[in-house]
Amino acid sequence: MSLVSTIIDPNGIATLTLCDEANLNAMSEEMAKEFKAAVQALKGNKSLRAVILAGSGKAFSAGGHLAMLDAKRALSGEENRAQMLKFYDSFLCVLELHVPLIAALHGAAVGAGLCLACACDVRIASKDAKLGFTFLKLGLHPGMGGTYFVPRIVGPGMATELLVTGRVISADEAFRIGLVSRLCEREKLLDEAQAIAQEILACGPAATAQLLETMRGDGAHLEQALAREAICQSVNYASAEFAEGLAAVKEKRLPRFPQR
Numbered sequence: 001m002s003l004v005s006t007i008i009d010p011n012g013i014a015t016l017t018l019c020d021e022a023n024l025n026a027m028s029e030e031m032a033k034e035f036k037a038a039v040q041a042l043k044g045n046k047s048l049r050a051v052i053l054a055g056s057g058k059a060f061s062a063g064g065h066l067a068m069l070d071a072k073r074a075l076s077g078e079e080n081r082a083q084m085l086k087f088y089d090s091f092l093c094v095l096e097l098h099v100p101l102i103a104a105l106h107g108a109a110v111g112a113g114l115c116l117a118c119a120c121d122v123r124i125a126s127k128d129a130k131l132g133f134t135f136l137k138l139g140l141h142p143g144m145g146g147t148y149f150v151p152r153i154v155g156p157g158m159a160t161e162l163l164v165t166g167r168v169i170s171a172d173e174a175f176r177i178g179l180v181s182r183l184c185e186r187e188k189l190l191d192e193a194q195a196i197a198q199e200i201l202a203c204g205p206a207a208t209a210q211l212l213e214t215m216r217g218d219g220a221h222l223e224q225a226l227a228r229e230a231i232c233q234s235v236n237y238a239s240a241e242f243a244e245g246l247a248a249v250k251e252k253r254l255p256r257f258p259q260r
Contacts, residue, residue, distance in 0.1 A: 004034040005056075006041065012049035013197045014042055015190070016094075018113075021057030027112050028065035032090035039093050049205060050197040051097055053120055054104045054190060055113075063111020063134065070246060072237040080234035088144055088226050091116050095216065098209040100200050104193040105129045106186055110168065115144035118153055121212060123179065124193060125171045126186040131179065132168030138249065139241035139257060141232035148225035152217065154178055 001019075008014045016038060018025035025031075042048055055061050072080050091112075094101060103117035106126040111134050117123050125131070133150065135142040142163055151159040154177050162169070174180045184192045200208065236242045240258050248255035 002034065003028070003031040004038050006038045008042075008045065008048070011198075011201055012045070012047040013052065013194065013201075014045075014048060014050070015052045015054060016042075017053075018055045018061055023065060024059040024062035024108055025055040025057065025113065026062045026065040027091065027116075028068050029087065031065075032087055036090040036093055039097065042097055048097065048099050050100045050102065050200045051094070052102045052104055052190070052193045052197060053094070053117065054193070055106070055109075057107075059107035060103075060105045060109040060117065060129070061111075061113025062108050063113050066246070066249065069138075069140075069237075073243065073246075075237065077234040077238060080237050081230045084143060084230040084233050085226060088230070092119055092145060092222075092226075095119060098212060099205075100197075100208065100212065102193050102196055104189050105131065105171075105180065106189055110134050112144040112146075115142070115146040115149060118149035118179075119145055121215065122181060122196060124182040124184065124189070124196070125174060125180040126189045127171050127183050128186055129171040129174070129180075130168050131171070131174045132166060133163050134166045134168065136164065137166040137245060137255065139239060139243075139245035139255070140236045141229060143226075143229045143233050145222060145226055145229070147229060148222050 003020050005017045005019050006014060020026060020031060100122065101120035103120040103123045105117055105123060106129050108130055109117060110132045114131055114133060133142055133146055150163060158177055171183055175183050182192060244257055245255050
């Protein structure tokens with residue numbers, strides 16, 4: 001079963017969908033490989049004008065796959081640092097597509113999944129969406145570029161609050177703080193994303209690519225943020241704090257973190 005699907009319409013609008021419904025589209029290493037391959041295939045499409053990123057089933061993405069995270073406890077710090085950088089790149093390589101990226105969020109959009117959405121140029125959400133940067137609830141430093149993208153979208157103060165509390169917010173609050181730019185009913189979500197993509201088609205593609213380069217900012221700063229995130233996460237994976245956070249999620253209870 002494919003974990004990522006790609007559909008391209010005659011106008012050059014691609015819909016890239018995460019397809020692990022049984023795990024709420026949690027991001028695994030297998031999904032990472034398929035996602036990167038899908039992006040590489042799109043890079044070769046000269047008619048590409050926009051990409052819609054979506055999730056199938058009940059959620060956009062529940063974040064990092066728990067089995068993958070659990071397995072990292074047995075690896076060395078250097079192995080985890082290198083693997084996390086590769087993992088980030090497998091999804092964030094979507095930024096190598098010099099066309100507008102539209103994230104269509106519904107259900108749970110949390111952790112690394114929400115960070116991937118924040119890498120996109122436009123985010124819209126269904127009214128049922130629940131969004132949160134829940135890393136610290138696991139005893140884990142944010143990753144997937146969260147420390148770079150989120151402050152650029154909602155400002156440093158709000159970004160710090162969202163990241164440091166791990167709070168899950170409603171679609172209405174996400175709209176109020178500017179994390180998403182439009183809300184709609186669940187059944188109209190992809191139609192709304194398509195409508196935005198259709199507006200893009202009326203704009204000059206070369207000028208659009210220039211604007212995206214301007215708006216996405218300095219890639220060197222993103223690389224610095226990712227390097228820091230990978231180092232911090234590699235330390236976290238070996239900690240008692242992370243072990244307790246992971247156990248709490250599996251047991252569906254609040255974590256009892258050890259005191260520093």
